[in-house]
Amino acid sequence: DAGITQSPRHKVTETGTPVTLRCHQTENHRYMYWYRQDPGHGLRLIHYSYGVKDTDKGEVSDGYSVSRSKTEDFLLTLESATSSQTSVYFCAISVPGSYEQYFGPGTRLTVT
Amino acid sequence: SQQGEEDPQALSIQEGENATMNCSYKTSINNLQWYRQNSGRGLVHLILIRSNEREKHSGRLRVTLDTSKKSSSLLITASRAADTASYFCATAASSGSARQLTFGSGTQLTVLP
16 A cells, blocks of 8 residues: 555544544655545545645545645545545555555545 | 546456456546556556557556547456456546546456356
């Protein structure tokens, strides 16, 4: 998994509660991404980061925020979780000089 | 909206046979990539083909790209049971950041022993 860890790996939460997912990399790569994966939709980009404190929105950013205060950590926050945010969330990195992405193991989030 | 769409959605073959999956996309691209995902795992990068390339090989994988038809195909030769997985194409648009990928919905490949 290219030195990428995600925590927690599984979480069940109630509608309206805040949730933060963490992505940690050991290689200090500049580019990091958050995706969600839902049946029939493949992966969709939520937010991405190209450096500390440099982030931008992806295709499905509504209801999500991110923060990157250290190179190695990229946090995804659901301020007030909704059932439509039940999904599997993947973090990814890309390395300098390459467009390939390397993915973490994923976090399965269930919002009840 | 999704850039890449794979076809077929599901494919079942016998071990030793070849598997071909297709991907169509809508806008001009910088590169197209193929990824594999085993059940319950993250995606693994397989191969990248740039917009100025027409064919690329990596081991038992062969990828073709036809930019005039906005399509790509992934061929896995002499398939093995371990190739059972979902396969996704992902495109990087030629405008904007080539590091932003748009994924298709995937082809589920089952290789029967």
